[in-house]
Amino acid sequence: MDKIIKIKIILLFLLLHVTLFAQENVVNGVVTDNGGLPIPGVNVVVKGTTNGTITNIDGKYQITVNKTEGEILKFSFIGMVTKEVTIGSSTTINVQLETESFGIEEVVAIGYGTVKKKDLTGSIETVTGDELKKAMNTDITESLNGRISGVLVTKSSNRPGASMSMEIRGKNSINFSNEPLYVIDGIPSYSGMKHLNASDIESIDVLKDASSTAIYGSRGANGVVIITTKGSNIKEGVNTIEYSGNVGVKVATRIPDMIGNMGNGDEYVDYREALWRKKYGPNSLSRPDFLTLGEKTRIKNGEYYDWIREVSNPGLVTNHNLNSSAGFKNTTYAFGVGYTSDDGLVGNEKFERITANVRLDHKLSEKLKTGVTAYISKNKTNYGANGALMNAYLIPPIASPYDENFEQTFIVQPTSSKINPNIQAENNIREGTNFYSNFSGFLEFKPVSFISLKSMVAYQFDTGNYGEWIDVYTQQKSGVNPNEAYRGENNNNNIVWDNIITIDKKFNENNRLNVIGLFSLQKDTHLGSGMRGEDLPYDSYWHAIQTASEIRDVSSYYWESSLISYMLRANYTFHEKYMLTLTGRYDGTSRLQKENQWGFMPSVALGWQIKEESWLKDAEKVSNLRLRLSYGKSGNNNLRHDQTWTKLTQSRYTFGTNGENGFGISNEKGNSELKWEMTSEVNMGIDFGFFKSRVSGTIDIYSRKTEDLILKRAISAVNGYNSVFQNIGTTANKGFELGVKTVNISSQKFNWTTNLTFSLNRNKILELYGDNMDDLGNRWFIGEPIRVIYDFKQLGIWQEEEEDEAAKYGQSVGHIKVEDVNGDFSMDEKDYQIIGSPTPSWTAGMENRLEYRNLYLSIDMYARVGGLYNDQFAYMFTAWDNEHWNKLDVEYWTPENRSNKYQQVGAVSYYTQVLGKVSGTFLKVRNITFGYNFRESFLNRISLKDAQLYVAVQNPFTFTNYIGADPEIIGENVNSQLSLYPMTFSTGVNIKF
Amino acid sequence: MRKHLILKSRIVSIVALVSVFFLSCEETEVAREELKFDCLYESLETLNTMRDTSTFGDADGTYPYESAYTLDKAITDLQYGISLALSDQLFLQFEVDNYCILAGKSMADFESSLQITLEPGTPAELKVFGIDQKGRIEFGADPAFGGGKVFTVESWLKYDEGFFESAIGDFIATFNNVADPFEGWMINFLGDNMRSTIGMGPQSARVLEFGSIYPKNYGEWNHIVMVYDETLSENQLKMYVNGEVFFTKTNDIYNGSGELQLYQPNTQNMNMWAFQEPTDLSRTMTGYMKKFRMWDGAKSVEEIKSLMNSDVVGNETGLICAWDFTEMPEDINNIPDKTGKFSAKIVGKHKWYPTSK
Known part of the structure; x- marks a missing residue:
């Protein structure tokens, strides 16, 4: 020692x-x-x-x-x-040291150009590629929730590759899509962002207010999402090769509690007995189908199956990306390839994506520059079987998936029609393969230093095919009907030619003018086909439909549309303090008739950099203060290409052996006077930074009105038609948005930063048909949101002391009690009322990042509060009292347990639809990442610029009252989309050479 | 070494904690109560008493000999059940109860086999044993039974406790759920409710269905009426019991395109049966029927109240068919209706009980 x-x-x-x-x-x-x-x-x-x-x-x-x-x-x-x-x-x-004005030196894409954030006059928010990568979502669309205020992304399912929809500042249109315009490297598209790889993204800029979106004119009303891929800002002499990858295991979390799951099958047996006794009487227990011999044997042996856990398997998630970029004297390039694989939790569900992108810019001379970009993405989605998971929910724990040889058996419950979900998952195959490509090339000429002439041709091409195979041994075919295959293809082409003149001139020191003029032509074509074959001789899936005994549902389509645009935008800045932006776009579309196909969409915006005023310039505590005010108009070009036509409709008449095709005038009259639904919006925003930007952020309030809604109006049949589309309705959205970044602790060893977003939107129908009348059939009510839940209002459950009162309504104790609005003791549609709207009252996102030396921990949370949703899952699995199936383990009414929410088992209560109306409130901890940034000294030794190692868990905690799996996807289609809620444990590395 | 030991003990502790956590997550199994056999012995005693005290023969007031055999079989079956129970081969209480229920059914069957011979025309009331698909009334097959845009079904019904025990207790129907779309109409029972169910289309597999808590006045007659009126903008489907509105229901069946679906009359088998559904044979009930009428048209509440207390002769306007089961018929296989157009037959187990007119 x-x-x-x-x-x-x-x-x-x-x-x-x-x-x-x-x-x-x-x-x-x-x-x-x-x-x-x-x-x-x-x-x-x-x-x-x-x-x-x-x-x-x-x-x-x-x-x-x-x-x-x-x-x-x-x-x-x-x-x-x-x-x-x-x-x-x-x-x-x-x-x-110079004062850092958080974010205001950042460059923001504003469409056909960029602007420094400090000069911005509209409401635009940015999310960087790095932030998208950290979110670790396969579909980057989802990552915008809680990161950009005003954006609401709705997932259709948690199955890999599931579609998503986005709304920016609420719904404007009643009949048409409210999806924003996506502009990928300058190419407008409605294809969404599923095909994009987060590692290829430099930034996503979301244009929210009408003054910003007016630059896209007739396509800007729903907001614009500008995606800039990597390589747009490479500096000379900077060469980088970067690898990022992660691998993770996905498991199901928050599995809904079904009766008797997790080995407690006795609980289900008691439930079934109670159900049968109440529904059919005690004598019904002697029916042979009450419990089959096999079921009784399993009960005696305690052999119970937790079907949801039987069908679910852990999934593997992996993502690998390699990006390279370099800047030379006259040339810059960026290149990236990526591979993503995302397994589902049930059957063969899977999403795979391969991406490649290239950007090459070359300066031919000091005045001439050219460049090309290409983005290619192929993805393949196995959507999973229809109904497999639904069967797993329905089949009770006393049914076994195995036969006497311990092989999976098709019929697991002879007393019901539900087949083994494992076999359903194998034999019902639904697959889609999609290919997306964007190509663009430009030539830019700068005759003088402040004038640029740029011409860009871009081509977007995407194609997809979808196939479905329904084997004989599926739920649909019951093991006896012939097999079936469906095949469908679609192909979309979009060609754009933009010609842009940019004048950027500073004069007299204090005046700066930036003018952009655009002449643009766009044409898009769409074609597709589909067919269905029945009784195919061998398992050829959808690849040999010609061998089918019967071929039906053959269809094909083609349509095209085009747009011509002129646009002028002028940004004027005076003394770096006062900003004025004027924009005007004049669009002509083929989707409207000649008289109305041209529209002018103007906007004006003002900015005031208050911090630059002499009286505030020296205020130490205020590092940034800017006021923005804007007004603009933009349109919604999401109407159908044939919206104005009166069409012939096809009918098949019985004639001869095969029948004949015939055509007749449609019931829907075309209206040549239709024009765009037009949205106007006032936006006021404040950008702020305090305490040397330790607290910085943005506040926006807006008021938006969409007029001339295209609505279907019923007309008297004496006119020869039943309905006509007219520009007659008006909707409004008002809201408040907040984005705050704070530096809570900053020291040599420890830093803690917080990003917070908050969004609140109130949507309302102002007018429908000009007569101040509601449209009861469509559930459209003036003064209410576009989408409302209009139904009975549950008051509770009829209790024993209310037996006499219940009898007046024909109801029993233990039945669902709903409000008798008109007091007539008869419950019907007159007792319906608006009980909510399926939109959140507000949403918020918060990300905390804590750094200690080289270690970091980031915690990402997202909340939606309010909103009432119609949920098929909650309804089905609490309301249905099928004698052979299972249901959710919730507090059903019994004389001992006086639940005031769920009816008595087997009572066959009416008004059970109220059980499907569920609150959408939740708080999720979406991601916790713990990582380590390798020290510079170590990196220098091994010739790396940067290296990072991390472990992460997605969806570790969810706080909600929702009885289904994931409150974020309330309302999923239980047959085709029902999914389990994944929690993913990942580890990954980022290395930069 | 010590570090290893500490590490090992920590791992063991973590594993133990995790195990405890997961074990505690497992739901506690429901503790099963001890089975009760009392009803088995009580039923056996009752059956034996019946067997020992009843008189068998061919005469009125006696039980037929085959009933004795049936009773013997019921006793044997019950004894077998007791054996199973005592040898721990019955696991759940309902299995024990089932033997008692079967014994109870045997007793009821036996009781109903008491021989009573009634002359044709003798005032009587008809009981049809629909449970277990033992009996039914067939009114025949006719397009008129399907009903149209407007029709009324009217009948008197009586039942005892436990009058249905299958999926749906069907009283009277033309309903066909094998057709695509569903066709026909049905008055039926389920859970706490008496309901009307009508097939809607053209969309596949749709019904307009509603109900209300059924009268619990067991053993008493109820006048039951179903009215369908497609011409109305609301409350197209109604039911009345003893002249009072039982429920009203507005057609809210729309297809995916928002098109209102309409009633689809039975166009295929066109059967009209009582106490058993003509297509789904498992839907049955046991009860008494006094009178049955079908009308082309929608009866108002006033008309219904009037009809409740009156008879028809057969030629009334709008009357499609009418039967009175108030006296012993000449031929149970051919019971003519009052309009003279149709004929009914009683199939399977039924019984006529004498009444005073």
């Missing part, structure tokens, strides 16, 4: 010697701010090492370095721009 102590003392002395020797190389100095005032607490670190110190109260520092010349000192302080200084011959280095 003594020996060890001695060695330690010797080593300590040696170290001290080295330290004492190093003290001779001391660098010192003072760190000040813009005003020359000293800044205490500034981190001063020798780059690439952990050697560092902080400035004292006078802003002074002193640091020892191994060698003086050539070392780099890094000065960082919250709210200031980090500065690096190479140590020269002098050992005194005084540094002045």
Whole structure:
């Protein structure tokens, strides 16, 4: 022991010697701010090492370095721009740090150009590619929820590759899509973002207010999402190769609690007995189908099956990306390839995506520049079988998936029609393969330094095919009917030619003018076909439909539309304080008739950089303060290409052996006077930064009105038609949005930052048909949101002391009690009322990031509050009292357990639809990531620029009252989309060479 | 070494904690109560008493000899059940109860086999044993039974406790759920409710169905009426019990395109049966029927109240068919209706009980 102590003392002395020797190389100095005032607490670190110190109260520092010349000192302080200084011959280095105005130096895509955030006049928010990567979502669309205020992404399911829809600032249109326009590297599209790989994205800018979206004119009313792929901003001499990858295991979480699951089958037996006794009387228990011999045997042996867990399997999620970029004197390039694989939790559900992108820019001369971009993505989705998971929910634990040879058996419950979900998952195959490509090329000519002429041709092509195979041994075919195959294809082409003139001129020091003029032509074509075959001789899936005994549902289509646009936008900045943006777009579309096909969509926006005013400029606590005010108009071109036509409809008449096709005038009269649904919006925003930008953010309030809604109006049949579309309705959206970034703690070793977003939108129908009347049939009510839940309102469950009162309504104790609005003791549609709207009252996202030395922990949360949704799952599995199936284990009414929510088992209560009306409130911890950034000194040794290792878990915690799996996908189709809620454990690495 | 031990003990602790956590997540199994055999012995005693005290023969007031054999079989079956129970081969209480229920059914069957000979024309009431698909009334097959856009079904019904025990207790129906779309109409029972169910289309597999808690006045007659009137904009489907509105229901059956679906009369087998559904034979009930009428047209509440207390002769306007089961018929296989157009037959187990007119 003594020996060890001695060695330690010797080593300590040696170290001290080295330290004492190093003290001779001391660098010192003072760190000040813009005003020359000293800044205490500034981190001063020798780059690439952990050697560092902080400035004292006078802003002074002193640091020892191994060698003086050539070392780099890094000065960082919250709210200031980090500065690096190479140590020269002098050992005194005084540094002045510039105030960092969070985000305002960032460049934002505004359509046909960019602008510095500090000059922005509209409401635009940005999410970077890095943020999208950290979110770890296969579909980047989902990542915008809670990261950009005003955006609401709705997932259809948790199955891999499930579709998503996005709304920006609520619904405007009643009849047509409210999906925003996606502009990928300048190419407008409605194909969404499922095909994009987060690693290929530089940034996504979401244009929200009408003054911003007016630049896209007739397609801007629902907002615009501008996606910029990597490589758009490569600097000369910067060469990078980056690999990022992760692999994870996905398991089901929050599995809904069915009666008798997790091995407690006796609970189900008791439930079934109670159900039969109540529903059919005690004598019904003697029926042979009450419990089959096999079921009784299993009950005696305690052999129970948890069907949901029987059909679910862990899934593998993996993602690999390689990106490379380089900047040379005249040429820059960026290249990326990516592979994503996302297994589902049931059967063969799977999503696979391969992506490749290339961007090449070349300067031919000082005045001439050219470039090309290409983005290619192929994905294949196995959507999973219809009904497999639904069967797993329905089949009770007393049924076995195995036959006497312990093989999976088709009929698991002879007393019901539900077949083995494992076999259903194998034999009902639904697959889609999609291919997306964007190509563009441009030539840019700068005759003088402030004028640019750019011509860009872009081509977008996407194609998809969908196939479905329904084998004989499926739920649909019951093991006896012939097999069936369906095949469908679609093909969309979109060609755009944009010609842009940009004038960017600063004159008289204090005036800057940026003018963009556009002439654009666009044509899109769409074609597709489909067919269905029945009774195919062998398992050829959908690849040999010609062998089918019967081919039916043969269809094909083609349509095209085109758009011609002129646009002019002028940004004028005075004294870097006052900004004015004027935009006008004149669009002509083939989707409307000649008289109405042209429309002008103007906007005006003002910006005031208050911080730059002399009376605020020196206010230390205010680092940024800017006011924005805008008004604009934009249209919705999402109407059908044939919306104005009166069409012939096809009928098949019985004639001869095969019948004959015939055509007749449609019941729907075309209206040549239709014009665009037009949205106008006023937006006021404040961008702020306080305490050296430790608190910064944006507040927006808006009021939006959409007029001339295209609505179907019923007309008297004496006109020869039943309905006609007219521009007659008006809707409105008003809202409030907040985005805040805070630096809660900042020290040399520990940092804690928080990003918060909050969105609130109120949607309302202002007018429908001009007569101030509601449309009861369509559930459209003036003064209410576009989508409402209009139904009975549940008051509770009829209790024993209310037996006499219940009898007046023809109801029993234990039945669902609903409100008799008109008090006539007869419950019918006259007692329906608006009980909610399937839109959240507000949403919020919050991300906390904690950093300790090189370790970091990020916690991402998302909340939706309010909203009442119609949920088929909650309804089916609490309301249905099928004598052979299972249901959710909730508090059903019994004389002992006087539940006031769920009816008595087997009572056959009416008004059970109220059980499907569920609250959409939830709080999710979406992602927790714990990572390590390798030290610079280590990276230097192995010639890496950056390396990061992390572990992450997605969806670890969800707080909600929802009785289904995932409250974010309330309302999924139980047959084709029903899914389990995944929790994913991943580990990944990012390496930059 | 010590570190290893500490590490190992920590791993063991973590595993133990995790195991405890997961084990505690397992739901506690429901503790089964001890089986009660009392009803087995009580039923056996009752059956034996019946067997020992009843008179068997061919004359009225006696039980037929085959009933004795049936009773013997019921006793044997019950004894077998007791053997199973005592040898722990019955696991759930309902299995024990089932033997008692079967014994109870045997007793009821035996009781109903008491021989009573009624002369044709004797005032009587008809009980049809529909449960277990033992009996039904067939009114024949005719397109008129399907009903049209407007029709009324009217009948008198009496039942005892436990009068249905299959999926749906069907009283009277033309319903056909094998057809696509569903066709026909049905008055039926389920859970706490007496309901009307009508097939709607052209969309596949749709019904307009509603009900209300059924009268619990067991052993008493109820006048039951179903009215369908497609010409109305609301409350197209109605039921009346004893002249009072039982429920009204507005047609809210729409297809995916928002098109209102309409009633689809039975166009295929066109059967009209009582106490058993003509297509799904498992839907049965046991009860008494006094009178049955079907009308082409929608009867108002006043008309219904009037009809409740009056008879028809057969030539009333709008009367499609009418039967009175109030006296012993000449031929149960040919019971003519009052309009003279149709003939009904009673199939399977039924019984006529004498009444005073």
